[in-house]
Amino acid sequence: MEEVKLGAFALLIGILVDSSLQYFSIISFYGWALGPFNPFWDWTLWVMFALTLNSSLEFLKKQSLITSAILGMVFGPLTYFGGAKMGVAFLNASPVHIFSLVVVWMLAMPLLVIATKQVSHTPKDNK
Numbered sequence: 715m716e717e718v719k720l721g722a723f724a725l726l727i728g729i730l731v732d733s734s735l736q737y738f739s740i741i742s743f744y745g746w747a748l749g750p751f752n753p754f755w756d757w758t759l760w761v762m763f764a765l766t767l768n769s770s771l772e773f774l775k776k777q778s779l780i781t782s783a784i785l786g787m788v789f790g791p792l793t794y795f796g797g798a799k800m801g802v803a804f805l806n807a808s809p810v811h812i813f814s815l816v817v818v819w820m821l822a823m824p825l826l827v828i829a830t831k832q833v834s835h836t837p838k839d840n841k
Contacts, residue, residue: 716833717768721761723829728752728760731818740811741794742804755802767830775831779824790819 732752735741745753767774774782794815798805805811 717765720764720768720830720833723833724760724764724826725757727822727825728757731822732756732760735814735818738814740806740814741798743797744802744804764826764830767826768834774827775834779827782824782827783820786819786821786823787816790823791815 729751732741732743733750736743736752737750743753743756745755747753774785791812794803794805795807797803
């Protein structure tokens with residue numbers, strides 16, 4: 715149940731973040747989407763990424779939120795560049811757009827880590 719809660723939270727964050735980035739023309743995703751939202755395939759990336767926070771990225775739960783913010787600032791924007799290189803999006807690599815991605819991920823990564831910590835500390839039901 716922890717993973718479902720975390721995945722749902724990440725899905726909401728991902729829709730908000732990437733739909734906003736697309737709305738402000740920082741990135742344009744290719745693929746079928748519902749109205750102004752980011753494409754469905756992108757939704758799954760956010761859920762899958764969040765699930766790594768309880769496995770391969772579990773060490774982040776023991777680090778300071780500043781560490782998460784720094785890692786988000788570096789690696790978050792790199793994922794968008796990777797997606798653009800693969801041809802699933804168009805990324806305008808102007809300094810303002812890159813700065814926008816850095817700020818978004820500086821906030822999103824610690825938020826996801828906090829959510830992971832909260833979900834992990836949910837008391838178990840003893841039924």
